[in-house]
Amino acid sequence: MREGEKDPGLYDFRPYRERPKLNWPDGKQVAVWVSPNIEFYELDPPANPHRKSWTKPHPDVVGYSHRDYGNRVGHWRMAEVMTKHGFLGSVSLSVAMCQHLPQVVEDANTRGWEFFSHGIYNTRYSYGMDEAQERALIEDSIRTVRDATGQTIKGWLAPALTHTPRTLDLIAEYGLSYTCDLYHDDQPGEVHVKQGRLISMPYSLEVNDHYGFFVYNMSPREYADTLIRQYQRLADEGGTVMCIPLHAYLIGQPHRIGPFEEVLKHIAADGRAWITRSGDIADHYMREVTA
Template sequence: MNEGAEDPGLYDFNPWRARPKIEWPDGKSVAVWVSPNLEFYELDPAANPHRKSWPKPHPDVVGYSHRDYANRVGHWRMAETMEKHGFKGSVSLSVALCDHIPEVVENANALGWEFFSHGIYNTRYSYGMDEAQERAIIEDSIKTVREATGQTIRGWLAPALTHTPRTLDLIAEYGLTYTCDLYHDDQPQPVHVKSGQLISMPYSIEVNDHYGFFVYNMSPRDYADTLIRQYERLAAEGEACGTVMCIPLHSYLIAQPHRIRAFEEVLKHIAADGRAWITRSGDIAEHYLAQAGAGK
């Protein structure tokens, strides 16, 4: 095998049908968590030589203002809809939002939503960072979220899904217990790190609204039907061994007036079904790690 092409060994191969049973509270078969990405984008960020922040020449007023809809309008509409049906958010947070638009963070915190780090800005990437720079981002995330909300972050989703080979080792070293940056499973799984204890939290690219609307060109009804089919399959398979369903959202997309009603129908369906443990990502991680043999 060519050097550099080997499996990085982040996790063990663990066949789906041969695993110890995962049990969720109250006999529920699937843990469902909703992950609103509360983000902050810079209009004209410093250039990263490995990836452009905007596809258009800077400043990209169109891209910036489209995403700014989230904090001005979308978050509030999305949050109202989620709360109406009993769904607490697990927030993938651009922690700069705590300083730039604290009202959004304060609102989510008052609702009892959980926060984990999505980096500082969603226009600053981890590619090319040295260890000191990456440590500074993790330390800033922990400090800023704690000061703004009183919460200590437990999870990580890399900014714009960009990483370095040391990212997972570092977040575990700082005491975080889950990463959303591995898309390899429908259940939490142990991750190999140099110190601490880290698990992968199922987070979905396939049913992420960004992919649904930007990549797969789904209509609102198509996207809602996809979420329901995802839920039904995971709830059925979870009867044998508990599964996890994540719904990753961006409110500048899902909370547009022409999309929000279809999304609300999904929440109503899941809430009424009876098989779902509707919860937050940190609670899933804590419950999984507490079960005998988890993470070993």
């Protein structure tokens, strides 16, 4: 390590080929969870000095309405094919949805989906928050989701993937058991925090539909093929986790939903997948693996 460089020490280095495989229920090879991002974007949000909410000047009617399609139309299309093939959602929730569009949250809750926090709005960021503000964000998330759904959140995905140096320590202090903000592994693992126990839940940028369609410019069929190849390899290796992060304004478009449904049919028919929710994976890991 060069002078002046310091490893942040968030987690230990564990070479992939030298670690024991994780055992999933019923002898399944790969734990598969689907993470719909149910988000609320403000038309004209307050400015954050560290990052712009929209690339265009506010109000960005185009960006706002494109994303609002997910709540008005795309969610229902996506949720119906998930339910049809036996997939429960683990919702990365902008908790303001509980007040703005409670019908969407109620629908997900009725389907047996899990909720974890993705901040209040996806147009307000953690950058620049002091500790009191960040604590208020976490407390608001816990309280709002509990009041709206009866669930106590177990997980965290920072709003728009924005953090402070204290984020992981704080969510562990408040009793959350997993974070989706680390993208370093295909298995859960321990995160070093000041108190409590926190694990990293494998999320994905590589097979996130936002990256697939906006960054890698995939067609719907190319994206579906990518998901199947991801699944096949992780199932072959065993003891792994596959997350499919989705945004209903993208995957719920009429021209994309058909190829995505074929992915769900493929995974469900393969027989090697524990099709589950992120909180269930975290609970199983914490029971089976000593910190």
